[in-house]
Amino acid sequence: MYSRLAAAISVPEMLGDGRSETRNLIVFLAFCVILVTLVLQGLTLPVLIRILGLAGNLGMDPEEKEARRIVLRAAVHHLEEGRRRGGHDAEHLYDDLIHRYRHKLAAVGGDDEGGLEAVDRETMTRLRSILEDALQAERRTLISLRDKGRIGDDVLRTMERELDLAETRYQGTPIA
Structure with missing residues (x-):
């Protein structure tokens, strides 16, 4: 794809007969084709996957x-x-x-x-909310300790990973 743009850019600025507008048009069209290909396909692919039912089982x-x-x-x-x-x-x-x-x-x-x-669903939702608040308090305190120089970056990363895993654990659980 980028080779097309490189090929378009490699066209000489001035052709043998003295015209230069052809190169600009070629570069512009190559750029537009690449942009439309990337953006259009990138934006429509998730929708197409859902329509075709290829997304897999979410539950x-x-x-x-x-x-x-x-x-x-x-x-x-x-x-x-x-x-x-x-x-x-x-x-x-x-x-x-x-x-x-x-x-x-x-x-x-x-x-x-x-x-x-x-x-019930309301209790599970409340439980998730309480857990999320507690994990956020842990995360804020952890960052504060690092900012004050009481712990290093390695300890911060290790403990943040544990917090991320705990967060993933309760977020991945479906509500009854």
């Missing part, structure tokens, strides 16, 4: 969803058994983990079986 694959439900239910069951055997001093730890796993299960849409309490 979770049913097989993956079912596997997540089964795995999360097994984890909740295991934690409940551990809580019963663990004694009173570790009960609050088990309760916290069970609560987290139930939220994950509700987000996958698995709160219909197993006697798990349902988490």
